[in-house]
Amino acid sequence: MKRIGIAGATGLVGETLLRVLESGPHKIEDLRLFASARSAGAKMEFRDREYEVREVNPDGFHGLDVAFFCLEADLAKKLVPLVADHCVVIDKSSEFRLRSDVPLVVPEVNPGALKSHMNIVANPNCTTIPLVVAVNPLHREFGLREIWLASYQSVSGAGRAAVEQLQYEAEFVTLRQKPDSKGSPLGPQIADNVIPHIADFDSHGHTGEEAKTIRESTKILGLPELKVNSTCVRVPVSVGHALAVTCRFSRPVKVKDAAHVLKRAPGIVLRTGKEYATPVDCRGNDSVFVSRVRQGAGTDELSMWVVADNLRKGAATNAVQIAELLES
Numbered sequence: 001m002k003r004i005g006i007a008g009a010t011g012l013v014g015e016t017l018l019r020v021l022e023s024g025p026h027k028i029e030d031l032r033l034f035a036s037a038r039s040a041g042a043k044m045e046f047r048d049r050e051y052e053v054r055e056v057n058p059d060g061f062h063g064l065d066v067a068f069f070c071l072e073a074d075l076a077k078k079l080v081p082l083v084a085d086h087c088v089v090i091d092k093s094s095e096f097r098l099r100s101d102v103p104l105v106v107p108e109v110n111p112g113a114l115k116s117h118m119n120i121v122a123n124p125n126c127t128t129i130p131l132v133v134a135v136n137p138l139h140r141e142f143g144l145r146e147i148w149l150a151s152y153q154s155v156s157g158a159g160r161a162a163v164e165q166l167q168y169e170a171e172f173v174t175l176r177q178k179p180d181s182k183g184s185p186l187g188p189q190i191a192d193n194v195i196p197h198i199a200d201f202d203s204h205g206h207t208g209e210e211a212k213t214i215r216e217s218t219k220i221l222g223l224p225e226l227k228v229n230s231t232c233v234r235v236p237v238s239v240g241h242a243l244a245v246t247c248r249f250s251r252p253v254k255v256k257d258a259a260h261v262l263k264r265a266p267g268i269v270l271r272t273g274k275e276y277a278t279p280v281d282c283r284g285n286d287s288v289f290v291s292r293v294r295q296g297a298g299t300d301e302l303s304m305w306v307v308a309d310n311l312r313k314g315a316a317t318n319a320v321q322i323a324e325l326l327e328s
């Protein structure tokens with residue numbers, strides 16, 4: 001991974017990707033940063049050097065080993081296939097995730113899926129990634145039958161404009177005034193509020209985010225019959241997604257046996273007893289934090305609390321891990 005391109009380098013995920021790469025062992029000889037025409041000419045720092053941002057253009061990726069795409073799905077749809085003629089593309093948008101010819105990869109869970117790639121690899125949704133990292137080791141041991149998920153998702157999951165919207169609204173709320181939320185990327189007011197609506201509703205009443213967590217997790221786990229019930233909620237937190245997860249298994253499971261499995265599982269930090277993790281604890285960290293593991297309503301059910309930094313393990317770190325796997 002010596003020659004790297006980042007499309008969407010000026011966004012939250014692109015910037016986080018730069019920081020993840022910066023602190024890693026990779027000797028990067030060619031780094032090309034791309035964004036919209038608005039950012040062309042801007043400078044970004046990487047390991048004490050300044051790099052100029054260029055307007056994204058498929059020809060700009062010629063000669064690279066890997067391109068990280070951190071753009072919205074409509075742009076990815078147009079540009080990723082063109083860039084994939086030049087190099088491997090790891091795409092963070094939702095555009096290619098469910099395509100049967102595109103592997104959707106979480107390295108701790110389904111690294112083998114990478115073998116079939118045809119120069120496009122999809123990075124899953126920022127809620128799906130911590131979910132599958134946490135449930136996969138339990139599935140391997142106890143056989144997963146059903147998941148109930150409620151997410152508490154930070155505003156950074158919706159990009160930089162959403163973080164700015166929360167900051168703006170929070171100032172009004174502090175002054176006991178009503179903020180203007182017209183045109184907010186999050187829909188209704190988010191400060192002092194929670195919103196059970198992330199992306200559009202379908203005809204069954206599911207939101208787009210809920211559909212992603214359901215379809216992506218069954219694809220990654222290789223369990224098309226798995227039942228997943230999902231409610232995704234936006235909360236007024238800047239970074240860090242939290243998930244309340246209950247799983248039903250094909251046989252009875254004891255909390256101590258689940259803890260034994262989770263403690264040894266890759267990518268997981270387990271907190272036991274009365275210790276738990278919050279979004280503040282996971283910020284800047286690449287692990288998935290699992291805590292409050294407890295018996296569910298039945299002997300074959302377990303509930304737990306899962307937290308991860310959506311910009312790192314939920315996006316940038318996972319993509320870098322995919323690139324590292326491709327190299328190995």
Ligand SMILES: NC(=O)c1ccc[n+]([C@@H]2O[C@H](COP(=O)([O-])OP(=O)(O)OC[C@H]3O[C@@H](n4cnc5c(N)ncnc54)[C@H](OP(=O)(O)O)[C@@H]3O)[C@@H](O)[C@H]2O)c1
Binds near residue numbers: 010011035040124158
């Ligand atoms: N945020 C998360 O937690 C997260 C997690 C997983 C996946 N994702 C996905 O990752 C992608 C990026 O998300 P983000 O949170 O980084 O968004 P963001 O902060 O809004 O950044 C968007 C990036 O896209 C660029 N862009 C916008 N319009 C463009 C255009 N017409 N041509 C070229 N570049 C353009 C922006 O460049 P300018 O600065 O020049 O406008 C910026 O670099 C999205 O598909 C998102 O769904 C996000």
